[in-house]
Amino acid sequence: MIIRHRKIEIISRKEFEMIDLTPMVEQFLAETAVANGMVFIMTAHTTSSIVVTEGVECLERDIPLHLERLAPKVPEPGTFGYYHNRMLDFDGRLGFNAGDHLKSVLGGVHAMFAIADGELLKGSRQRVYFVEYDGPLARTVFLQVMGEPAEARA
């Protein structure tokens, strides 16, 4: 059994952004020599998501914008508010990004793929994305692979 971890840093350049992690995950997988097993991808942050969707530019715009409609940064006056909008004494600042935390919950924070014969088992249109809701920021993503090398299967 092989178990390997990697911590990767990416820098989001916009407030909302979807960054395709698929090449990084595939490269990590290739370097670990795992032929059969699982790979796990998780964001280290609570105002971002890991999502799997089709790799097209239109969806890269639609997904964060729709989540913003569901959990807006600043709700329309007179509608609702967030308890998180308060002084966070452990952070030394106000928490006024409750909507971004909620988008993270809605989008999810991790993804997992099976590995077979050294390849990610995913649909032909599926890509795995880091989704930024509060950029620009330097962000960390955790990768972990678990499985057996090719010779073990043979």
Added chain:
Amino acid sequence: MKGGIDFHTHPVLAREMVAHHPELEKAARATYFIGNNFQPLEVMLLELDLAGIDKAVVVPVDATTRRNATIYTNEQIVEVCAMSDRLIGFASVDPHQPDAPEKLEHAVGKLELRGLKLSPPMQEFFPDDPLAFPVYEKARALGIPILFHAGMSWQPGSKLKYGHPLRFEDVAASFPGLNIVLAHLAWPWVVDAVALALKYPNIHLDTSALYFDNPVDFLRYAMTQQVPLTVFERSLRKQLIFGSDNPRIETKAMAKAVRSLGLSEECLELVFRANAERLLGGRI
């Protein structure tokens, strides 16, 4: 409105600086009191891009006497400014130190810093205490503005009494040729700060106020309900300056809040660019 200046930022989260100067981690966490992750300086510049801002004033605080701490030295401000020509460095000196005026002269004359940052609550002095007057006189003689923390303070141990805007009246009256910027709209004493600015043309207010809700809702309260927006639009348009207090408030969020208020484009041009440019001597 094109470009602009964020007149109030603290570079405390710059990862490169913490790597070079490990003591800056304590300065950020314990003295400045911020828990956010350290970030590459590139992120701050990206955020300026997102906010439509060209340049940012970066400030230190010298609280050596009362807290045995600095949040960046003047030399460290020079170092971070060397990493990007989009940063404009200010100095800080400790008014309790007798050689503070000479240190300020060195910071401006030799280090080429462009203004002075003082935080009466952190440095523990009343703005109208004569002990600080030699520093004010030196700033006036050097032709640099002073950015004062005013109003409420988040840092533990910082007393609100040092930030009341009326404690700045003697300074404004005694140094009419000194440009003074009161940060954070001096909240909660916005009405007092506005009264001071209406009376003294050398008093300016920066927008970096956020004490509850979110920047949009907070500024709407402070600048349309505590004081009518027309006062800023008509009477204080040349004395209101965009500042974010980044990283306590992201530049992008404060810029969005200021632009949401309903100020005219002409007024926004003054607030985001022209007023700061004038205080910086026409050079940005």
